Amino acid sequence: MKKNKINTDFLHVGNKLLIWYKNNGRDLPFRQTKDPYKIWICEIVFQQTRINQGLNHYNNFIKRFPDVKTLAEAKEDEVLLYWKGLGYYSRAINVHKAAKQIMDDYHGVFPNQYDEILKLRGVGKYTAAAVSSICFDGKIPAIDGNFYRVLSRLFADDFDISSTKAFSYFSELAHLILPENVGDFNQAMMDLGSEICKPKNPVCGECPINEECLAFSSNKTSELPVKTKKVKAEDLHLKYYFVHRNGQFLIQQRKDDFIWKKLFEFLPSITADLEPFIKNIKTVNHKLTHKNLNIEIANVEVTSRSVWSDFIAKNECFITDFDASQEKSFPKPLENYIQNSLKD
DNA sequence: AACTCGGGGAT
DNA sequence: ATCCCAGAGTT
Numbered sequence: 410m411k412k413n414k415i416n417t418d419f420l421h422v423g424n425k426l427l428i429w430y431k432n433n434g435r436d437l438p439f440r441q442t443k444d445p446y447k448i449w450i451c452e453i454v455f456q457q458t459r460i461n462q463g464l465n466h467y468n469n470f471i472k473r474f475p476d477v478k479t480l481a482e483a484k485e486d487e488v489l490l491y492w493k494g495l496g497y498y499s500r501a502i503n504v505h506k507a508a509k510q511i512m513d514d515y516h517g518v519f520p521n522q523y524d525e526i527l528k529l530r531g532v533g534k535y536t537a538a539a540v541s542s543i544c545f546d547g548k549i550p551a552i553d554g555n556f557y558r559v560l561s562r563l564f565a566d567d568f569d570i571s572s573t574k575a576f577s578y579f580s581e582l583a584h585l586i587l588p589e590n591v592g593d594f595n596q597a598m599m600d601l602g603s604e605i606c607k608p609k610n611p612v613c614g615e616c617p618i619n620e621e622c623l624a625f626s627s628n629k630t631s632e633l634p635v636k637t638k639k640v641k642a643e644d645l646h647l648k649y650y651f652v653h654r655n656g657q658f659l660i661q662q663r664k665d666d667f668i669w670k671k672l673f674e675f676l677p678s679i680t681a682d683l684e685p686f687i688k689n690i691k692t693v694n695h696k697l698t699h700k701n702l703n704i705e706i707a708n709v710e711v712t713s714r715s716v717w718s719d720f721i722a723k724n725e726c727f728i729t730d731f732d733a734s735q736e737k738s739f740p741k742p743l744e745n746y747i748q749n750s751l752k753d
Numbered sequence: 754a755a756c757t758c759g760g761g762g763a764t
Numbered sequence: 765a766t767c768c769c770a771g772a773g774t775t
Contacts, residue, residue, distance in 0.1 A: 455770040462761055462769085496759025499773075533772045553770055573754055599770055608768065609764060638755090639767090668758070697759055698768095741760070756775075764767085 422563070422618050423588035429617035430597030435460070435604070438468060440596075445519040445544040446477050449529075452536045453504050457497060460603070466495050474508075478517055481508035486737065489671055493738040498670045503531025521545045534576065543592040550583035551595040552576055555602025561634035562606060565623035571638035640699060647704045649675035651746065652683065652720070654711040659726045660737070668697065669740045676726060679709065683720060686711045695742040704742055 434440070437460065439451040450470060454463045470491045474480040480488070485505055492501035507529040511519060520526050521544070527537040534552070541547030550556065557570040560582045568578050588594050605616045613625050624630045652659040652675070660673045688708045695702040711717040721728065729737065734747055 452770060457758090457769055457771060458760080459762065459769055494760075496761085497771085499758065500771090503772080531772065535771055539770065551770075554768070555770075596770085603770090607763090636767095640757095670758080699757065699759090754775100757773085758771105760769105762767105762769090764765105 419563075419585045419621065420588075422621050423586040423594055425617050425621075426586075426597040426601060427588055427590060427593055430593055430600060433604070433617075434596065434600050438464070438471075443544045445521070445540055447471060448540050448543050449519070449526075449532070449536070450474075450504065452539050453500050453531060454495070456500060456536070458495065463495060466491065477508050477511050477519065480505065481512045481517075485671070489738040490736060494741060494744070498672060498738075499665070500531060502665060502670060506530040507532065519544075523547050523549055539595055542595050546592065548587070548591050550580060550587060550591065551598075552580050552583065553599070555599050555606075556583060558608065558634050559598055559602050559606045562611075562624035562630055563618065563622050565627055565629055565633065567633065567635045569637050570634045571636045642696065642699055642701045645700045645702050647677075647702060649677060649704065649706045649743070650679045650683070650687075650709050651675050651706055651750070652679060652709045652711060653750075654714075654717045657728050657730045658734075659721070659724075660729055660734075661726050668700070673727075673737045673739050674743060675706065676724075679707075680720060680724070682716055683709055683711065686713075686716070691746075693742050693746065702742065706746055 439447055442448070451467055454467045454470065473491060474483060474488075483505070485502065488505045489498065489501050492498055495501075510529055511517060515525075520529070521541070523537050523541040526532055526540050527534065532540075536551075538547065538549040538551040542549055542551060556579055557575060560566065560579050561568065561570065563586075564582060566582070568575065570579075572578075601616070605612050609631075611630050613619050613622070613630060616622065616625070619625050622630075624633050659676055661676060663669050663672050663674055665671050686709050688710050690705060690707045693702075693704040693706060695704060711720070731747065731751055739747065
């Protein structure tokens with residue numbers, strides 16, 4: 410059913426959700442505060458990330474960087490360290506840039522208007538709406554994956570959520586049920602989408618708005634939302650040389666393009682004088698959302714001190730050891746490789 | 754408007 | 765094996 414066919418009054422749905430949220434909302438660490446800094450960080454951490462997966466990262470991040478100023482004054486590498494294992498590493502780089510932005514452009518005071526929050530690096534329409542509604546009583550629905558799913562089911566609407574027009578389309582739909590307290594409403598939609606209106610096997614029997622849900626009454630919850638675009642992973646081969654000597658090994662830092670932005674990695678190539686020291690070669694398979702990685706890692710133990718120091722002098726790389734490596738952010742498969750090397 | 758960016762848990 | 769998650773930036 411399209412929105413222009415909806416003649417019933419759905420406004421009470423929003424208020425029902427607020428009541429449900431008050432009694433059934435999840436108890437999360439960022440629920441006790443309206444500090445825009447903390448809400449902002451949590452919104453960034455939990456982009457495309459499940460609560461259970463990011464909870465420790467969020468707590469550790471807030472503990473180390475409790476406010477904008479602390480974050481802005483930190484080194485980028487340390488911010489990346491606290492993002493280690495979370496994925497989508499541009500979020501860490503951007504959150505750091507945005508902190509500097511707040512110091513420079515807003516005298517360290519978090520902007521309180523949607524349009525200003527939207528200017529922050531790494532903050533899009535969703536996050537700007539979330540922060541402005543939760544912290545500053547902004548009246549803007551925070552349209553995310555939960556909104557798409559809940560609204561498409563509530564109105565039994567087959568609008569393609571993978572369409573680029575989905576955001577504005579579901580924004581309009583959201584206004585049909587938007588209550589006065591938009592901040593709590595936005596969070597209620599997230600909890601409903603997470604706990605009740607789940608992608609698969611939704612718990613419609615416990616849903617506070619199942620009486621109004623057109624997908625429920627027409628038994629179409631399993632067909633909604635409609636998403637036509639599918640992402641397919643392509644194969645990618647990577648090769649690394651784990652060059653080490655006496656508990657030290659050589660690393661370099663990735664660029665901020667392609668995958669694993671600015672994370673540390675082993676050397677992608679060596680010179681001929683190191684080849685005799687290759688002990689063995691291990692292949693690691695690792696799946697990313699858009700890539701099936703096949704990583705070949707050559708274990709190079711340099712037993713000659715002169716060859717070791719000569720290579721370091723002539724090549725761009727850093728020396729680290731197993732303890733110090735814990736203080737840098739490596740891609741997951743390389744992190745695993747280091748951990749396995751420790752056991753040998 | 755389409756493409757790209759991680760990692761992990763649920764099914 | 766497939767889907768999807770408190771999305772945003774780039775092309």
